[in-house]
Amino acid sequence: MTQPQTRDEQPTNPTRQKSTGMRLIVPLQGIVQGRGGLILGTLIPCALFYFFQLYTKRNRGNSSNTPSNPPSPSSSSPNLAELPRTSSRLSLFSRVGSSGPVSVSGRASLIARENDSPYYIGLEKVSKDPYDKERNPDGIIQLGLSENRLCFDLIEKWMVENVREAMVGRDGEHLSINGIAAYQPFDGLMELKVALAGFMSQVMRKVVSLDPSQIVLTAGATPAIEILCFCLADHGNAFLIPTPYYPGFDRDVRLRTGVELIPVHCRSADNFLLSVTALEQAYNQARKRGVRVRGILISNPSNPVGNILPRETLHNILVFAQEKNIHIICDEIFAGSVYRGEEFVSMPEILMEEFDKNRVHIIYGLSKDLCLPGFRVGVIYSYNKNVLALAKRLTRFSSISAPSQRLLISMLSDTKFIEEFIKTNKQRIQKLHHSFVDGLKQLGIQCIESSAGFYCWANMSELISSYGEKGELDLWDKLLNIAKVNVTPGSACHCIEPGWFRCCFTTLALEDIPVVMKRIRKVAETCKSLS
Amino acid sequence: MERNHQLLSQIATNDRHGENSPYFDGWKAYDNNPFHPTNNPDGVIQMGLAENQLSADLIVDWIKKHPEASICTPEGVHKFKDIASFQDYHGLPEFRQAIAKFMGRVRGGRVTFDPDRIVMGGGATGANELIMFCLADPGDAFLVPSPYYPAFYRDLGWRTGVQIVPVDCDSSNNFQITKAALEAAYDKARQDGINVKGLIVTNPSNPLGTTLDRETLKCLLSFINEKNIHIVCDEIYAATIFSSSNFISISEVVEEIVDCNRDLVHIVSSLSKDMGLPGFRVGIVYSYNDAVVNCGRKMSSFGLVSSQTQYLLASMLSDDEFVENFLAVSSKRIEKRHSVFTKGLEQIGISCLESNAGVYVWMNLRHLLQEQTNDGEMALWRVIINDVKLNVSPSSSFHCVEPGWFRVCFANMDDETLEVALKRIHAFVGERKERETLSAKTKCWKKNLRLSFSSRIFEEGIGSPIAMSPHSPLVRARN
Secondary structure (H helix, E strand, O other): OOOOOOOOOOOOOOHHHHHHHHHHHHHHHHHHHHHHHHHHHHHHHHHHHHHHHHHHHHHHHHOOOOOOOOOHHHHHOOOHHHHHHHHHHHHHOOOOOOOOOOOOHHHHHHHHHHHOOOHHHHHHHHOOOOOOOEEEEEEEEEOOOOOOOOOOOHHHHHHHHHOEEEEOOOOOOOOOOHHHHOOOOOOOOOHHHHHHHHHHHHOOOOOOOOOOOHHHEEEOOHHHHHHHHHHHHHOEEEEEEEOOOOOOHHHHHHOOOOOOOEEEEEOOOHHOOOOOOHHHHHHHHHHHOOOOOEEEEOOOOOOOOOOOHHHHHHHHHHHHHHHOOOOOOOOOOOOOHHOOOOOOOOOOHHOOOOOOOHHHHEEEEEHHOOOHHHHHEEEEEEOOHHHHHHHHHHHHEEEEEEEEHHHHHHHHHHHHHHHHHHHHHHHHHHHHHHHHHHHHHHHOEEEOOOOOOOEEEEEEEHHHHOOOOHHHHHHHHHHHHOOOOOOOEHHHHOOOOOEEEEEOOOOHHHHHHHHHHHHHHHHHHHHHHOO | OHHHHHHOOHHHHHOOOOOOHHHHHHHHHHHEEEOOOOEEOEEEEEEOOOOOOOOOHHHHHHHHHHHOOOOOOOHHHHHHHHHHOOOOOOOOOHHHHHHHHHHHHHOOOOOOOOOEEEEEEHHHHHHHHHHHHHHHOOOOOEEEOOOOOOOOOOOOOOOOOOOEEEOOOOHHHOOOOOOOOOOHHHHHHHHHHOOEEEEEOOOOOOOOOOOOOOOHHHHHHHHHHHOOOOEEOOOOOOOOOOOOOOOOHHHHHHHHOOOHHHHHHEEEEOOOOOOOOHHHHHHEEEEOOHHHHHOOOOOOOOOOOOOHHHHHHHHHHHOOOHHHHHHHHHHHHHHHHHHHHHHHHOOOOOOOOOOOOOOEEEEEEEHHOOOHHHHHHHHHHHHHHHHHHHEOOOOOHHHHOOOEEEEEEEOOOOHOOOOOOOHHHHEEEEHHHHHHHHHHHHHOOOOOOOOOOOOOOHHHHHOOOOOOOOHHHHHHHHH
């Protein structure tokens, strides 16, 4: 039986109820103040209250029924405001054994209530109306997904030259069903770990050689980060994270682990580079609130800004972590995309100095540097034996598909191909970066000087109507729906300064750039004329 | 380092990984001394891994005949860039459609599945964990009929914090789940202040190999509706049903019950057993509850199926002719293997629970136990592992209340290896009979049944003063 609702509890349609409520409550005031007598003072208010209850119960009753509309179609938006009426049944007043609406878990309820970030909304919109030069020239151009489509030709060429059998590689091995179909070690085949250790070393400029026995493989970098969180932190603990950061972390880190992310704000004045002072501040504030900080999560090269941490900063972060006795998770997934001559210093490199390595864990994957996000290949590289042992056990929930492992062992072992690939990849990214940033400059939009990644961090603050999150989201909306260009607003990345946008360019061809700029110009000029 | 342990989470230091269970000791024995027909004919034969390798040839054959289904061959490489970059957690539409079709086929075409309700998980393991994350909070509980798959303890509860409340079943009614047992377990849990969120059943059952009949399924549905709790039906062995039987899925019965609240019903499926493709890591959660589908989909990012694999399977499972043939041949082969094995066991007086599915049998060795206790079972099991050299799984690892049962897997080896296994069992039972007959002739009855049983008996040979006759009337009466 549904519990009686007090005036305090708001049903699912608050604004509507409130106005109805107000219309009833105001006249009641006089009665409440004792001016009513028996009929007016008792019976009528009771009657009114009864009818009020009936009204709200009926409304809630409707939303609790089995929905008559069909289940959400595949193109249903992750924008949960559009979820069918069943979302209202996830209210938490259902109890054990009650005949009221069935409750799902707290996490599921939270997801249902959350409004999706513009990051996800944009991605969804593009998938419904994607730009195609020939077939859909008016579609939305995707600049919100940091995907690299520049080097598929190289991989396809390698396939054609090397793959003899479906799913297995160039050594002409027979298609052995045991090799691809049977149970494999959950944390990945040793041959793949060896191949990946070699690949990572190549990507990190061969300064350090990596140990395959320190690798645990996962089905993508997404579970890799989740597994590390489960290993290093408990529900309610937190990680410090410099902003702006990759929007996906909000879900990957927090969704199932219950671990919090505490932002450490970086500013344009510092080129959005992390300062240890800010770290210290954030750490102390967390302690004051009684939150236990278990570690720092950094991305190097960073996403969304695309800069790399200088050696000194890395050093200072390590010192800080040692001092506070906390962990460091370093996401180096863009390590192979460093296209400017600047020195990229990876964690393994700096750990060659004297540091307690047991607190450092690196995340990597093939989604960016080898352009294979669909294959789901993630790496946890840790110096901590206990973490490795535990992570290994947890990979039973997220293992890499065996046929994909076999194919990659083949590909990654071809070191000559890989070297060529890494080199060409960087050149192509740099070319596009140059052209794109230039194009934006001509529109009067400046970008932070970056040296890696598939995107640029553009300052469009002069185009926003009101300097704040609302203004930024207005601009984002205009860009998405009028200019038909999907970019990621800084607020989705928790950037403290409004007006910054991440624009990914590696899904474009060079000739698409003028099209993009033309569209942005349209909106930019409208915005400028309004301000 | 001491300091290091303090740096790790509670999950790191608790033992819900469950690897301290004897279930895994057998695996360790196998890993240390694995059987090989030529290289190591005296090694331990793995009969503790429920894998289906009987129809792998059909799959290899199909893959070879369809190079276009792979994105790495010249015929398929034109799809490479689209597939390799596809990471949408909705999954390839053609993959979901093919899986929906396959699931319908496995259930005899009597149910249609909606591709939009299909959510991926990292294998059945990941799928089971995912549905728990969607339905329950830390501290909540799920009812699980025993005996149950040992890894449930880990998969359902390690990271989710969900507790397992067993619903005990025993051989008095062939281990069937009764309403009374469900009610009793539910009521006791509530009395203990435990919040029961749902019921999870494996159908076909692991380790029993039995399937739930229509009446039981209806009874389960009415129970969960009454209590307003969820039901998760782990149907990963659905296609291992013998060719002479029909598998009734919960989805079929849901259609029949008029006021069943479908938001409570969820199915877990996989290709690891049905098709013998555990390495592909294909786990599926199918839910009638929109909120669960929505939430589950987001969580599936932690265990998406490789797009390369999705693409291949989309092609394979849409090949109606292949699927029909595969399911028919596979179930015939499983049934045949089951028959060979059970008949071989019958010849030496070992019976198994009557089953009609699964890649294992639930073998009854209660008559061989020294004492009808856990210790008795463990003692016998150690003999089987160390002396008979077969890795079988004892009922205690499945949390069964009745000792003396063993799950024996038969579909992860060739015919010859199965023969070797049967021979070894024959030899073991034969030897024991001999010793009993001898000891029965030379000893008088002993009322005290607390006798120790050590593997050293075989070395010392006959005439041990503590030998106990497993065929004595006393023991038979107790059985």
